[in-house]
Amino acid sequence: MPEAPANTRWFTYFPEDYRWSSGVVNCLSVAPWGGADIGEVDQVGRRLRKDVGNDALWFREWVRMANKVRALALAEEEKGHRLSAAYHHKRAAMYFQIGERFRTPKDKRAKDAYRLALDSFLRFTKLTDAPRIERVEVPYENGVNLPGYFVHAQNTKKARPPVVVYFDGLDITKEIQYLRGVEEFVRRGMSCLVMDGPGTGEAIRFREQYLRHDYEAAGSAALDYLEARGDVNAGKAAVVGISLGGYYAPRIASMERRYKACVAWGACWDYHATWKKRVAASMRTEMSVPGHHILWIFNTTNFEDTFRKLEGFRLDGVVQRMRCPFLLTHGIDDKQVPTRDARKLFHAVGSKDKTLKIFTVREGGSQHCQRDNLSLGVTYIADWLMEKLKP
Numbered sequence: 001m002p003e004a005p006a007n008t009r010w011f012t013y014f015p016e017d018y019r020w021s022s023g024v025v026n027c028l029s030v031a032p033w034g035g036a037d038i039g040e041v042d043q044v045g046r047r048l049r050k051d052v053g054n055d056a057l058w059f060r061e062w063v064r065m066a067n068k069v070r071a072l073a074l075a076e077e078e079k080g081h082r083l084s085a086a087y088h089h090k091r092a093a094m095y096f097q098i099g100e101r102f103r104t105p106k107d108k109r110a111k112d113a114y115r116l117a118l119d120s121f122l123r124f125t126k127l128t129d130a131p132r133i134e135r136v137e138v139p140y141e142n143g144v145n146l147p148g149y150f151v152h153a154q155n156t157k158k159a160r161p162p163v164v165v166y167f168d169g170l171d172i173t174k175e176i177q178y179l180r181g182v183e184e185f186v187r188r189g190m191s192c193l194v195m196d197g198p199g200t201g202e203a204i205r206f207r208e209q210y211l212r213h214d215y216e217a218a219g220s221a222a223l224d225y226l227e228a229r230g231d232v233n234a235g236k237a238a239v240v241g242i243s244l245g246g247y248y249a250p251r252i253a254s255m256e257r258r259y260k261a262c263v264a265w266g267a268c269w270d271y272h273a274t275w276k277k278r279v280a281a282s283m284r285t286e287m288s289v290p291g292h293h294i295l296w297i298f299n300t301t302n303f304e305d306t307f308r309k310l311e312g313f314r315l316d317g318v319v320q321r322m323r324c325p326f327l328l329t330h331g332i333d334d335k336q337v338p339t340r341d342a343r344k345l346f347h348a349v350g351s352k353d354k355t356l357k358i359f360t361v362r363e364g365g366s367q368h369c370q371r372d373n374l375s376l377g378v379t380y381i382a383d384w385l386m387e388k389l390k391p
Contacts, residue, residue: 010333010372013045014052017362018286018335019102022371023058026176027098029374034087035094035179040065044095055102055290062099063113066092067129070120077127086127093121093175101171101289104296107204114205121175130154131186138195138225144209146218147202148195151182153233155391156189162236162389165222165259166194167215167252169243169266171289172298173201180242180374184382189391191232193222197248199297211297213312219252219259236260236389240381243288243369244268246328246337250315250349255321261388262351263327263381266334266369267342271313274337279303288368316348325388327354329377331366332358355384 011028012021024045027036040119047061061223072089096117103110125133132152153161164185168177174194185192196203197218199211219239226234238261241249246264253262268274283291300306326349330342339358346356357380359365359373370377 008366014049018050019288019290020048020052020058022286022288022368023098023101025367025371026320027094028174029093029371030179032375033179033183034090035176036091040069040091040095059099059103059113062095066095066099066113066116066120069095070116073120073123082127083129084127086124089120089124089127090179093117093124096120097173097176104290104292106296109203117175121178125149131183136193136225138193138221140209140221141182141217144207146195146197146209146221147207148193148222151178151186151192151194151228153191154186156190156391158233158391160231160233161191161391163191163193163232163234164224164236164389165219165226165237165239166192166386167197167218167239167241167245167248168195168200169241169245171200171293174245175201176338177242179302181240181378181382185385186358188382188386190238190385190389193226195222204297208299208352210299211309214251214255214310215248216252216255217247219256220385223256223258234258238262238385238389240265240385242266243336244271246345247271247313247315250319250322250326250345253324253326254315254318254320254350257323259324261325261327261385262322263329263385264345265329265377265381267328267330267337267345268313269315269337269341269345272307272310275307275310288336295384300348315345319345319348320350322349322351325355326351327355327357327381327384329357329359329370329381331368331370331372332360333366334368336368 013024014020044061044065047092070092077079078083096113104258136150174196182192198209203209239249239252239259240263242265246266247268253259282300298309364373365376
């Protein structure tokens, strides 16, 4: 299959700013699952157009909308309208986190916004009628827990259904991840543990758990936790990772043989090389967050130290050990990771049962992690997991 043309058209709210456009599309893409409303997103976008690239304005306008929607949610709670309140809290959490993600260092205003996101999402979990969601703490290392949500399977009679362990990427969170597929996984009879791993979400913001290359530490901790539960079959567990999670999940499945299936939702072959190119281009390449984000999640102050830590973020020599069924999805016009990296990863994986799905421009889903048509990526992955885990 040929590589995509360099300038394939896709929806860009801010044609001059990939990062901001990516943030808006991240929001719009979860609207089918109640994570955003197109009118609210457009209201924010129109106010942002007066000063594109000003991250202080980005933070202010998204938090402004988040507070507006949260106020609606709290008012509905007071009236006893649980489902309406849940719906509004779900969107408020998304808007708070979309606004906060570009703000580094994480000052008091950023942390306050993030705490409101967590509170709104927790309120959503308690107010919604379905699915059933538990806020959980997964024992990790040195007395530290990793935060997550355990979402119970639906449409199954099994007392112990199979389970999906779901990790995020470089700059995403378990709350945003919930909106990217979890409800589809559980509708197909699989429970789901969605987590903030080291370097992401609450784990870095409030627990100082920085990014590490040996992500199987988190993957093994998740399985240990699931094995201790009586309502899930940890012997039929899959691991899924999106974006940089396309490094985490294959690494985990290669090193932790208890996983019975693995999905890389977007390829990540050599993250050291990816960042070398970004720095060489003075951060003028297509990126989802500001360049200094990588320093924060590694707890470094310069790129020399950061590159030393990135040395371990290579999958060659690792994924050859994988034996479980493997799915890799990638967009042919992914601006962050080229398709050739996806092919390198796919061919290196040692599993006999492996599938490479390249989403084309014509069918949709051709952008990074199918953000231009998230429904295609979500349903393809959910159905593949259902076939492999057989709930």
